[in-house]
Amino acid sequence: xxxxxALLLLLVPLAALAAAAVLLGLPSYDIxxxxxxxxxxxxxxxVLLGTAALGRILEKxxxxxxxxxxxxxxxxxxxxxxxxxxxxxxxFNEVPVRVYQPKATSDGRRRGILxxxxxxxxxxxxxxxxxVCRYLSRESDSVVVSVQYRLAPEHKxxxxxxxxxxxTQHFLHRLEHYGVDPARVTVCGDSAGGNLAAAVSxxxxxxxxxxxxxxxxxxxxxxxxxxxxxxxxxxxxxxxLLFRERAAFFALLYLNGDALHMQEVLEGSHIxxxxxxxxxxxxxxxxxxxxxxxxxxxxxxxxxxIAEVYETVKRFCEPNLCPLLAEDSVVQxxxxxxxxxxxxxxxxxxxxxxxxxxxxxxxxVTWYHLExxxxxxxxxxxxxxxxxxxxxxxxxxxVNFLKSL
Numbered sequence: 001x002x003x004x005x006a007l008l009l010l011l012v013p014l015a016a017l018a019a020a021a022v023l024l025g026l027p028s029y030d031i032x033x034x035x036x037x038x039x040x041x042x043x044x045x046x047v048l049l050g051t052a053a054l055g056r057i058l059e060k061x062x063x064x065x066x067x068x069x070x071x072x073x074x075x076x077x078x079x080x081x082x083x084x085x086x087x088x089x090x091x092f093n094e095v096p097v098r099v100y101q102p103k104a105t106s107d108g109r110r111r112g113i114l115x116x117x118x119x120x121x122x123x124x125x126x127x128x129x130x131x132v133c134r135y136l137s138r139e140s141d142s143v144v145v146s147v148q149y150r151l152a153p154e155h156k157x158x159x160x161x162x163x164x165x166x167x168t169q170h171f172l173h174r175l176e177h178y179g180v181d182p183a184r185v186t187v188c189g190d191s192a193g194g195n196l197a198a199a200v201s202x203x204x205x206x207x208x209x210x211x212x213x214x215x216x217x218x219x220x221x222x223x224x225x226x227x228x229x230x231x232x233x234x235x236x237x238x239x240x241l242l243f244r245e246r247a248a249f250f251a252l253l254y255l256n257g258d259a260l261h262m263q264e265v266l267e268g269s270h271i272x273x274x275x276x277x278x279x280x281x282x283x284x285x286x287x288x289x290x291x292x293x294x295x296x297x298x299x300x301x302x303x304x305x306i307a308e309v310y311e312t313v314k315r316f317c318e319p320n321l322c323p324l325l326a327e328d329s330v331v332q333x334x335x336x337x338x339x340x341x342x343x344x345x346x347x348x349x350x351x352x353x354x355x356x357x358x359x360x361x362x363x364x365v366t367w368y369h370l371e372x373x374x375x376x377x378x379x380x381x382x383x384x385x386x387x388x389x390x391x392x393x394x395x396x397x398x399v400n401f402l403k404s405l
Contacts, residue, residue, distance in 0.1 A: 030238035035344050036372040036390035044383065045240045067122060067153070074119075075127050076384075084138050089126070092170035095163045096148040098126045100137035101178065111142040111214075111402060112180035114168050114200075118191030118219075118379065120242075120250030121152045121160050132379060135395060136188075140402040143178050145171055149196070152250075153257040160254070161320050164196045165203055172210045182211035184405055188398070190378055191242075191347070192250070194221025198323035198354070205333035214405055217338045217398060220375055223324040223350040225251045225316040226276070227283050228266050232348035234298040239344045242375040247346050255316065261309045269306045270313050282324060287356050288349055324354050331361040338366045338401045340394055342373030368397040 029045060031038050051073045055066035081087075086101040102110070115133055117124040126148050137144040149163035168187065175182050189197035201216040227233075228248050237244035248266050252259045264270055285297060319326040337358050341351040358365050370377065373390050378398075381391035 029240055029243070032239065032344055034372055035239070035374055036370075036377065037386075037388050040386045040388065041240060041374065044380065044386070048241065071123055071125070071151075074123055075125060076130075078127065079130050079134070082134055082138075085134060087134075092145070092147075093166040095167040095170075096126070097167055098130075098133070098146045098148075099178070100133055100144040100146070102137060102141055102143075104141075106141070106179070109175075109179050109181035109184075111140065111405060112171065112175060112178065112185040113137075113140075113142050113144045113402070114164070114171060114185070114187045114197075115144055115146045116149065116164050116187070116189035116193035116196040116200075117146065118189065118193045118376065119151075120246070121157075121192045121254035122250055123151070124193075129379065131382060132395070135381075136399065136402070139396075139399045142402060143180050152254040156257045157255050157315065157321055160192075161196055161199050165200050168200050168204070169210060175211065184214045185211060186215040186217060186402065186405065187213060188217035188219070189221070190219035191376065192222060192254075194218040195223060195321075195323065197221070198223060199320045201334055202319060202323055202326050202330050205330055205335075213335045215336045215338060215401075216334065217340075217401065218351065218354070219340045219378055219394070219398070220342050220345050220347050220373075221339075221351055221354070222247065222251070222347050223354050224283055224322045225255075225265070225313075226271050226279055226322070226325075227268065229268060229298070230283075230349040230353075231285055231288060231293050231295075231297045232350075233346045235295045236344050236346045236348070236375075239346070239374055242346055244346050251316075252313070255313060255321065261312060264306055264309045265313065267301075267303045269303045270309045270316070272305055272307075272310060275317065279325060282357060283353060285349075288352050292348070292352065324350065324357065328361055331357055331363065334358065334361075334363050336364045336366075336405075338368070338398065340368045340370070340378075340397065342370045342375060342377060344373065345375040347375060366401055368394065368401075370394050 031041055051070055055069035058064050058069050059066040084103055086103055089098050117129040126146050133144050133146045147164055147167045149160040187197040187200050197216055198218055201213055204210055233244045248262050249259045316322055339351050339355050341348045355365050355367055370390050377388055377391040378394045380388050381395050
């Protein structure tokens with residue numbers, strides 16, 4: 001009988017998840033047996049889908065938007081003081097940032113890390129990634145600057161990119177004030193933040209008016225919106241925490257402020273045939289190692305190009321939005337790179353394709369692959385009392401890379 005309350009606590013959120021998916025048309029989900037901590041992931045997914053369901057109800061009643069409610073719930077509780085860090089909220093070029101500085105004395109100048117959070121350009125905040133940034137600062141003995149860029153759909157592309165670039169440039173011109181070594185500054189981000197880190201790194205490549213970036217760290221980044229039919233998009237289409245349809249939804253929301261033509265984008269009708277041929281050398285299943293196709297590859301069905309759709313999304317071909325499409329002349333100048341991918345993640349192949357592009361252009365790449373990882377696992381390494389060991393391993397791999405710089 002003592003197990004009954006615990007069993008009920010487990011069944012209630014799962015029942016809510018199933019009811020939300022059926023009654024509100026939320027995405028069906030799939031949790032593969034090889035994923036890290038599947039039972040805990042189901043509970044996290046139950047919370048997120050329950051939040052989405054409640055948010056939709058609140059939006060229909062006119063109380064608040066679904067996105068606003070989702071942002072509020074994701075904020076989490078405020079953390080107390082950290083005995084090992086000085087933490088302050090500032091503005092860099094009118095962009096809100098949070099700076100983490102180790103209290104311990106240092107023999108020399110420290111590393112500097114610009115951190116751009118994930119959340120599909122729609123969610124995420126300084127508070128959401130507080131634990132991750134504290135961990136990076138403490139464990140790598142680095143000054144970390146977490147950037148609160150403007151979010152979509154209120155602020156469309158290129159707002160988030162511009163905020164991250166402006167904050168980075170501000171920091172690069174004031175490194176001495178924060179005791180940071182100009183030769184050891186890194187940009188880092190996860191998911192949408194990885195996209196922003198890659199775009200900022202490309203923009204600063206070859207610039208002589210700023211210190212050269214030492215490295216870029218891209219954690220399961222989204223790097224292109226031309227092809228949502230790569231192997232990982234179908235193998236993991238229903239695996240949390242990022243479904244295939246949601247990947248396209250977030251990209252469209254960032255670009256246009258709405259998700260019109262999402263189905264056409266998923267089918268590939270938004271890219272002209274000649275442009276698709278042009279980018280095949282960079283965005284193609286042929287560039288993905290065969291071992292990542294053993295779970296099956298869905299053959300592409302020919303789709304008709306729809307010019308009207310292309311006109312609404314043609315900026316998808318801009319490298320500041322889709323860094324995988326940058327010219328070789330830019331890629332060749334990029335700094336040493338760290339790329340983390342997860343096996344059970346729709347964005348896995350974006351990371352693999354960029355890894356190949358970097359290596360083909362002579363850029364040194366450290367690659368870390370979480371065989372049991374899923375999208376967003378690093379931000380969940382210590383989530384509401386739950387522990388995802390694979391997320392901790394991923395975070396520690398970042399710390400080890402930073403220490404090697």
